[in-house]
Amino acid sequence: MSRRIAVSVAAGVVVLAGAGAYALAYAGxxxxxxxxxxxxYSAPAGDRDGSLSFTTGVTASSGIKSVKVLAWPATSSLAEQKLTAVDMAAAERAVCTPAGKHTVHCTYTTTVTPTDAASSPHGAWHIGVLAEANNGTTTLDNEAAGFTVR
Structure with missing residues (x-):
């Protein structure tokens, strides 16, 4: 009887070790x-250009390959269709700096000229973000942040 218990315990340890290894691999x-x-968002005023700044922290155990940012008006067709990775292919890259073992702090800043502001839809806007890890996994957040153009 004790031999059966020992075999059962050994089998249980093997199963738990395998499950733990799978969970660890999956977590990676x-x-x-x-x-x-x-x-x-800061609107242009007088002779001064405005600006749009976006910041985010990104964490991935394999490291971050790229972070792309796209501002889009809430009244556009993207509100119904949602952004895709294809839409984000031409988006601009954020500048990322290390902020920990597996984390980077990313910033995207662009100038908003009076002409840009005048031709842009007023109201709510969203920031879409596509983050790609070194292992090829991606995260797409259609509405990572928002701002208002007045």
Whole structure:
């Protein structure tokens, strides 16, 4: 009887070790995680250009390959269709700096000229973000942050 118990315990240890290895491998393939995303829009005033700034933290155990950012008006067709990775292919890259072992802090800033502001739809806007990890996994957040154009 004690031999049966020993065999059962050994089999249980093998199963648990295999499950643990699978969980650890699976955890390594998790897509990038976005945290603390925020946008700030300043309209042009007088002779001064305005700006749009977006910041986010991105974490991935394999490291971050790229972070792309796209601002889009809430009244556009993207509100119904949602952004795709294909839409984000031509988006501009954020500049990322290390902020921990597996985390980077990314910033995207662009100038908003008076002409840009005059030709842009007023109202709510969203920031779409595509983060790609070194292992090829991606995260697409259609509405990582928002701002208002007045």
């Amino acid at each position: 393939e998790q897509p990038p995680a976005l945290t603390h995303s925020a946008a700030r």
